[in-house]
Amino acid sequence: MxxxxxxxxxxxxxxxxxxxxxxxxxxxxxxxxxxxxYQGIITFRxxxxxxxxxxxxxxxxxxxxxxRFALIVLSQNYAWSTWCLDxxxxxxxxxxxxxxxxxxxxxxxxxxxxxxxxRFKEVFIDHEERFKKDKEKVQRWRSALTEVATFSxxxxxxxxxxxxIRDIVEVIWKKLQPTSFSFAENLVGIYSRLQxxxxxxxxxxxxxxxxxxxxxxxxxxxxxxxxxxxxxxHEFEFSFLLTDVRDSVEKSGLLILQKxxxxxxxxxxxxxSDLYEGATKIKRLLGHKKVLLILDDVTNSRHLKYLAGxxxxxxxxxxxxxxxxxxHLLIEHGVERxxxxxxxxxxxxxxxFSWKAFKRGYPEExxxxxxxxxxxxxxxxxxxxxxxxxxxxxxxxxxxxxSLRKLGRVCNLEIFDILKTSYDGLDDExxxxxLDISCFFCGEDKDRVTxxxxxxxxxxxxxIKVLIERCLLTVSYGRLRMHDLLQExxxxxxxxxxxxxxxxRSRLWLPQDVKHVLTKNTVRDLVQERF
Numbered sequence: 001m002x003x004x005x006x007x008x009x010x011x012x013x014x015x016x017x018x019x020x021x022x023x024x025x026x027x028x029x030x031x032x033x034x035x036x037x038y039q040g041i042i043t044f045r046x047x048x049x050x051x052x053x054x055x056x057x058x059x060x061x062x063x064x065x066x067x068r069f070a071l072i073v074l075s076q077n078y079a080w081s082t083w084c085l086d087x088x089x090x091x092x093x094x095x096x097x098x099x100x101x102x103x104x105x106x107x108x109x110x111x112x113x114x115x116x117x118x119r120f121k122e123v124f125i126d127h128e129e130r131f132k133k134d135k136e137k138v139q140r141w142r143s144a145l146t147e148v149a150t151f152s153x154x155x156x157x158x159x160x161x162x163x164x165i166r167d168i169v170e171v172i173w174k175k176l177q178p179t180s181f182s183f184a185e186n187l188v189g190i191y192s193r194l195q196x197x198x199x200x201x202x203x204x205x206x207x208x209x210x211x212x213x214x215x216x217x218x219x220x221x222x223x224x225x226x227x228x229x230x231x232x233x234h235e236f237e238f239s240f241l242l243t244d245v246r247d248s249v250e251k252s253g254l255l256i257l258q259k260x261x262x263x264x265x266x267x268x269x270x271x272x273s274d275l276y277e278g279a280t281k282i283k284r285l286l287g288h289k290k291v292l293l294i295l296d297d298v299t300n301s302r303h304l305k306y307l308a309g310x311x312x313x314x315x316x317x318x319x320x321x322x323x324x325x326x327x328h329l330l331i332e333h334g335v336e337r338x339x340x341x342x343x344x345x346x347x348x349x350x351x352x353f354s355w356k357a358f359k360r361g362y363p364e365e366x367x368x369x370x371x372x373x374x375x376x377x378x379x380x381x382x383x384x385x386x387x388x389x390x391x392x393x394x395x396x397x398x399x400x401x402x403s404l405r406k407l408g409r410v411c412n413l414e415i416f417d418i419l420k421t422s423y424d425g426l427d428d429e430x431x432x433x434x435l436d437i438s439c440f441f442c443g444e445d446k447d448r449v450t451x452x453x454x455x456x457x458x459x460x461x462x463x464i465k466v467l468i469e470r471c472l473l474t475v476s477y478g479r480l481r482m483h484d485l486l487q488e489x490x491x492x493x494x495x496x497x498x499x500x501x502x503x504x505r506s507r508l509w510l511p512q513d514v515k516h517v518l519t520k521n522t523v524r525d526l527v528q529e530r531f
Contacts, residue, residue, distance in 0.1 A: 012234070014176055015043040016067035018087050023075035028106060028161065032071070035169045040198035040231055041176065046087070064090050069100045069172060072148060076108055079116075079123040085141040092144055100175075103153035104168070114149035116142055176231075188355065189220075189348035190227055193341065197224065200337045201319060203232055208311040210320045212330035215341035216471035216483060217418050218383025221323040224341065225294045228321065232292065236318070239292040240264055242307075246299040246421075254306055258282065261307065275306045283313040291318040298324045299425060304333045325422050328469040340471075343380025343483075350375055352382060356389025370400050377407045379484050387414050411492040419489045422472055433463040434472055438490025439509045442482050446475055 015036060019029045029045075036043045044063045064070070070091045078084050095101045105113065112118035127138050156164055173191060200211050213221050222243065233239035240261060242248075248257055258278035265285045272278040291314045295307060308320050324330060330338050344352065353374055354363045363371040374392075378384035391412075392400055423434060433453060441449045446464070453460035464480075467473035474481045482490075491509070498504035502513035503522030516522070 011068040012042075012066035013044040013063065014041045014068050015172060016064050016070045016091065017043055017045045017073070018070060018084065018091060019073035020075050020078045020081050020084055023077050024073055024106060028156075028165075029073055031161070032073075032165050032168065035165050036172065037204060038195075038198060039169050039173055040194065040201060040203055040228075041169065041172055042203070042232070042235060060087070061090060065094050067095075069102060069175065070095055071168070071172075072101065072103045072153075073106050074103055074108055074113055074148070075106045076119050078108075079120050079127075079141070079145065082127075082141075085144065088144045088148060089140050092147060096147070101148060101151055102168075102171070103148050103151050104164075105149075105153065105155045105157075107156055110149050110155060114146050116145060120145070187223075187227065188352040189344055190223070193220070193224055194227060197228065197339055200339060201228070201232070203235060203319075204317075206316045208314050208316065208318045208320075209337060210308070210311070210322065210333070210335045212327070212335040212338040213321060213323045213341060214325065214327045214330060214338060214471065216381075216486065217325055217422050218381050218415070219341045219343065219471075220382045221341055222296050223382070225296055225321050225323055229292070229294055232319075235290075236292040237289045237315075238265060238286065241294045241296070243296045245295050245303055245307075246297045249300070249303065254302060258306060275302075279306045279309060282307070283309060286314050286318075287312070289315045289318070291315065291320075293318070294321040294323075296323045298322050298329060299326065301329060301332055304329070308333075310334070326425075326470045328466070344382060344385070345380065346375055349378060349380055349385055353378070353385040353389045356386050357392045359393070366397065367400065370397075370404060373404055374407070377404075377484070381483065381485055383418060384412075384415050384485055387412060408488065411488055415485060416489055416492055419486060420493070422470055423489065423493065425470070426466070429458060430463050430466050433458060433460060434467055435490050435494055435507060437467075437473065437480055438482060438487045439494060439507045441480055442487055443479055446478055446480050449480055 017029065017033060017036075019025070021029075024030075033043055033045050044067055046060060046063070064087070072088060072091065091101060103110075103113075108120075109118060112120050116124050124138065124142065127141065128135070131138050154164060154168060159167070170191075197211070197213070200209070202209065213224060215221055226241065229239065229241045233241075242257070242261070245257070255272065255275060255278060258275065259272060262272070262278065262281060262285070265282070272281060293308060293314070295303065298304060304322065308322070314320065322330065322333075322335065327338065327340070350363070350371060351361050353371060354361055357371065358364055358367070374385070374388050378388065392403060395403070423431065426434060436453065437449065441452075450460045450464065453463070464473065468475065472482070472486055494505050494507050497506055501522055502508055502510075503517040503520070505513075508514050508517060
């Protein structure tokens, strides 16, 4: 378990957005700002039309210096604003050496900007008349426009506006990743995964939000919240990432976790004697603070009760992210904003596997077919892709073939242990239902299976519902479905009841095992007659 708190980063903003308000404030620039914000890109939007006076304030200069990138919307009337021109000069002074100035030529010809021809010629005739006594200022403006027009950017005349905005956001996002994430090898597919999460986060909105992220073990929930933490933690007065909450509580207790959390808030030693006192102090200290709190791998409602409480525990603008395998835990705590993490598609699966197996984003040519076999086996589970890719790295073709022959026949222990955590959290009857479905009923009609299980004196309706909430089961078109690796895990649990003698297992589903038991007469009382 780890607890991290953030310190002030170098960049306060991801993007400084410069534009002439009269031209684009209510149209293109507003749409662009909204798209950047939706993606979780922290953007400073300055509108010179709303300022009074000629001089740029020190606060605005500071915003430019504290921004990682600048987007300059060069519209037809941009150069009419001396404020915009002064702003542009300052942006170039701060950012051109870092190559982080990105111009957008909005309904203007880049050559007109570079040479100050067309509309820009008319503008500068006026400026030279107005600023006769300060020709150096006018020359600085000219030089700035000439320089910014040489930078790589976008010409709006070559794009449909929606596609233009989407491309700008994607370019900024990709440029931010190397400086924002410290574990780039885990970021395959993160762009598409974070889009719906960014919408739920609503960074910048002043309400207090609890957001639940749920999915099966190994699906990538922790990677997602680590990425979110590194991207937005600097927006908050206090930021905390508590990983492996379940494991930490099992080893040291919930009180220790409260003390660790308090130690990141309070300069005094967190001298608390019970959970109620700890909860009271957390609420008192954070009740007026803007907080980012991430609780990873929560398995019990007590974790949330004593670490996160409710919205009243946190100040305006706070965000609490909770990852869990159990959706009902979120429902029970009143978390209305919930996101289920789905499996990778084949393209992202192949890329993630390749990074682990070949240390690059695509497989070596003579390993392509075997790699696709692994992708088919993993069924989009990042855990399996990483484990198997790492295991196969550096091995020759014969070793790959030998390893792949084991897939589906011998369960990988690392994958098994992580997935089995979900099974271990079930009660005895829920475990029986899970094993029955994994051994016999995958793909079968839900209503028929429910009737069969009820006839065996099992509370099947609530049992199946719990398995669905805990990401161990899904229902598609009325039929029960289970991820292949979860089914393999369930059957492995039964196989381990007796590795050598099928007759001592509680369930038999392979024809050869049934034949062995009947011909050898090795059946024991452990085998359950369920039909």
